[in-house]
Amino acid sequence: MGALHTYNVTVDWTGADEHGTSSYTSYSRDHEIRVEGKPTLLATSDLKVRTDVSRYRAEELFVGSISQSQMLWFLRTAAKAGVVVTGYVDHAQGTMRIESGGSGPFTEIVLRPRVSYGEAVSAEAAARLHREAREHNHVIRSLGFPVRVDPMTA
Template sequence: MPGEHHYALTTTWTGDRGTGTSGYRDYDRAVTIRVDGKPELLASADTPFRGDGTRWNPEDLLLASLSECHLLSYLHACVGRGVIVTSYVDDAVGTMRQEGNGGRFESVTLRPRVTVSDASMIDAAVAAHDDAHEWCFIASSVSFPVRHEAVVEAG
């Protein structure tokens, strides 16, 4: 089926052990990744490609990989910058264009909503997204733009 295909998922960091990212070993790397209406991490092809639309597909998983890679790189960058993250939720979206029997992703936009423990950390927390983008192996491996539209607030 020709045209654009859009994907969206939510990646939630669930690894706060009570002190956020106060130290590199002080937080768990646990993440929950969900696509509305689909079970977690069961895979198939996407429906337009004759797959099971109730299961995760490669396009969802690519988007999830980009989202989680940025999240994990970001948490590491925050530790280095002295930023204590207490919450991180990303509502990532991607656009794929199918042409004939092939196609490609055209872009992905990560939309992380981050809470830090103190307002004085907001500028450093925003800057840490640039570090994360540079450090993310997955984003460095794809041939389409991966953008981030981050919102950071103190909680």
């Protein structure tokens, strides 16, 4: 068994007032996500009840973390293969099915990375790099739904 990594994150509900959660519509969903030594993320809920749309939502951060992890694995895989990547932009999209209770599971995430290379890379070689990165991506491997990678070359 390999080494264990621990990630410490503080989530602090900042939307409380003297009425607390006296009703579903009475309280703010605003909260902060903090990691020691890093900037605070201002966050809220995905629902439209007392939601500040300028703040990050857990669902957005979830999709972003999957995209981020795939990018980092791709860059690592390319570097190890001697392929120079000069740009990487992903327009990721997560789809969640809303069920009768107003919530539901993610059904799919599609990553659409646009990659620029220092020298020409064949479509087959690029596809192999994306596939290998996807296979090693520990975040994606932890999920119970599909994550599709549809790369584009810049």
